[in-house]
Amino acid sequence: MESLEIGIIGLGKFGYFLAQRMMELGHDVVGLDSNxxxxxxxxxxxxxxxxGDGTDRTVLEQLGFQNFSNVVVSVGAAMEASILICLHLKELGVPNVWVKAISWEHEKVLTKIGADEVFFPERYGAQQLALRMTHPGLIDYLPFGMGVLIQQLTVxxxxxxxxxQLDLTNKYRLQVVAIRHHPKPSFEFLPQADTxxxxxxxxxIFVQEEMLKKIKP
Known part of the structure; x- marks a missing residue:
């Protein structure tokens, strides 16, 4: 994967943890915070x-944020600040501006002024927790508006x-992406049809959420 140079404005808990993770993945991260x-x-x-003050367009220009392909705005509960920063970044020509929202109204405003991605960490975390509690074996949930789960099943x-023979894709709209044959310790990925x-x-497996209750592995 090509190394990216990413700007993160707001180094509170979310911004800081995101920055750390991006560094672990081998990307360069430039952070900005007034604290x-x-x-x-x-x-x-x-x-x-x-x-520095991310709401000051001059500061953003002097620090070269217009040169980043991706900038994340995570300034906590400061709704007005995040809107202003987003507006400046888009005017400066940043192609991908990701902004943390704190309410539905906040999301609407950010979308209208050109934010490319708006995210709610708390909402995503709550969805993950609810699904893990109600779907034992859940590995992940893909938030593409399609209700797709990554689920682990025991045969x-x-x-x-x-x-x-099982023809799982046609019967359940299910795709097997890995198998761990008991009692082997590791998974075999992209198994062949005759496995x-x-x-x-x-x-x-990848599976539509509504199909999961029909599956009896």
Whole structure:
């Protein structure tokens, strides 16, 4: 994957953790925050960190934020500040501006002024928790408006049959992406259609949420 140079404005909890993770993934991260404590905390972890007012367009220009392909705005509950920063970034020509929202109204305004992606960390976290509580074995939920789950299943009723015989894609709109044959410790990815299943095997699947209750593996 090509290394990216990413700007993050707002180094509170979310912005700081995001910046750390992006650095772990091998990308360069330039951070900006007006809080000197947040700047000191991040200065040894990020590529570059600056203290300054992100709502000031001149500051953004001087620091070169217009040169980033992706800028994340995460300024906590400061709705007015995030809107102004987003507006400046789009006027400066940043192609991808990601903004943290705190309400539905906030999201609407950000979308209208040109934010490319608006996200609610709390909403996403709550969705994940609710799904994990109600769907045991859930690995992840893909938030594309399609209700797609990444789910782990243990084979019982399907034992002694191949994936071809089970015809899971046509029956359940289900795609098997990995198998761990019991008692092996590791998964085999993208299994072939003639792979035989045994009781206790573990499957990782993509599946529509509404189909999950119909599946008896």
């Amino acid at each position: 000197p404590d947040f700047v000191r905390r991040a200065q040894d972890d990020l590529t570059r960190v600056f203290q 019982d009723n399907w034992a002694g049959q191949t994936l071809r 035989m299943l045994q009781k206790g095997d573990e499957l990782v």
